[in-house]
Amino acid sequence: MNIRIRLIVMNFLEFFVWGSWLISLGAYMFNVLHFTGVQVGSIYGTMGIASMFTPALFGIVADRWLNAERVFGLAHIIGALLLLWASKVTDYPTLYMIMLLNSCVFMPTIGLNNTVSYIVLEKRGLNIVKDFPPIRVWGTVGFIAAMWMVDLAGFNLSPLQLYISAGSGLLLGVYAFTMPGCPPVKSTVKKNLASSLGLDAFVLFKRKKMIIFFLFAMLLGAALQITNTFGSTFLDDFKSSYPGAFGVKHSNLLISISQISETLFILTIPFFLRRFGIKQVMLMSIFAWVFRFGLFAIGDPGSGLWLLVLSMIVYGMAFDFFNISGSLFVEREADIRIRASAQGLFMLMTNGIGAFLGNYISGRVVDHFTVNNVKDWSSIWFSFAGYALLLGIIFPLVFKYKHEPQQMGPVAVQH
Incomplete structure (x- = not known):
């Protein structure tokens, strides 16, 4: 084959x-x-x-x-x-x-x-x-x-x-x-345990710009899994008010528009990176999360179905623009000898610490807005949207990065 x-x-x-x-x-x-x-x-x-x-x-x-x-x-x-x-x-x-x-x-x-x-x-x-x-x-x-x-x-x-x-x-x-x-590659150079675990990438924390970047990577990573965790539950809770609605009966099909959107937005990343630079692309991602959560807050499977669909479409920009542009930024800022470790550190901050904190804190938010087993989804999603909005306001003020288009060659996009 x-x-x-x-x-x-x-x-x-x-x-x-x-x-x-x-x-x-x-x-x-x-x-x-x-x-x-x-x-x-x-x-x-x-x-x-x-x-x-x-x-x-x-x-x-x-x-x-x-x-x-x-x-x-x-x-x-x-x-x-x-x-x-x-x-x-x-x-x-x-x-x-x-x-x-x-x-x-x-x-x-x-x-x-x-x-x-x-x-x-x-x-x-x-x-x-x-x-x-x-x-x-x-x-x-x-x-x-x-x-x-x-x-x-x-x-x-x-x-x-x-x-x-x-x-x-x-x-x-x-x-x-x-x-x-x-098979494993035979090497005459023995790595120490710290190097094997990717800990040598922590040298990047000696630079203020990288400290700020990884901090926001962690904070934004907290948003990545929220709709994976609660999106289907949110739609299922409409079963009493919209019992026959498509978004309730087939919540997975509706949510799958998010993944379809990913495959489309990923193709636009090379253009946006060359045209606007990493800082602006990441800012677009942050505000896309604001819209992702905000549209969930005001949408419903009835007359507001188009708002939910729009939220699914926006997800492609929110997810891919941050993950790929962030990974590319790390690739270009890290020394060639620690690039693999640096990518591991990026994943640790987003899918590790960030995702763990995001799932734990978001669970508390959901419980806070749940009374007699009834969830106030508008307040829940607006809380998440407010969190993303706060990140979007602070990020451009504290993260200093000058875009130089001439250094942006063709971008090999992987997802």
Whole structure:
């Protein structure tokens, strides 16, 4: 089979596993298991905890002892078994521990998926910058396909969504072992533990500009998972006032517009970066989050459906403009010897610390605006919009960066 097709299948399944439950599990925990906002937020926050250390640890294993594709496959097989266990559990403490363990084995697979793809493409003499993005976009397609399958099967409020994820995870785990070998690279230079864990990138904190950047990366990272955690629950709560509405019956299909928007906005990033520069593009992202949350606050599945759709479209700019422009900024500011570690630090601040704090605090916000099990969603979303607006006001005042268009060459976009 053509190696590009094989990698497309791998990338498709990687995000199909995630998309099967990431968007809809929150509604299941709220409405079927009757968890509180803090409990739901903390379970989603396990991904942030795991992102702080397990990607680096799994990376060390793949760098030193075991083929990357085997580490990747084993992680998915273990994760699938954990999800099957989770589907049988209804109490919070046990489900929290299972999902924490699942996050510890799943989150490293995102980086390992890229690593395997890069190595396989290089071995075939292909150009990573040219050939990987068209392969990787199928990951987003897989995420959307999983959302649609769960929705159309009527599993949004069922533990069966975890069966779909587990089944695809087992399939991917076995499939990974059939991929071309990606053995550890033999090196005569021994890295110390700090270097292997990416801690040498902390030297960037010696510069005020980078301290401010990483601080805002963490604060904005807190916003990234909020609608993944509560978006489906928000739409499901309209079932009494709009019982037959499309957005209620097929909340995953409506939310999937966000992922479709990602695939479109990602194509515009090279133009915006060259034209406006990293600082302005990141500012656009911050204000896109203001609109994302604000439109949720005033929209509904009835006459306000167009506001929800517009919020989904804006999500592409909010998510991609920050992630990709931020990653590019780190790439150009870090010394060539620590670029990989610097990217790991960026992920730590956004998907690790930021995501953990965001899920925990947002859960408290939801509980604060919940009275007699009725959530005041307008106040909840306006609170998140106000938070993003505050970041948008402060960011340009404290972050100093001069855009030099002549230094902006063609941008290789990866997502």
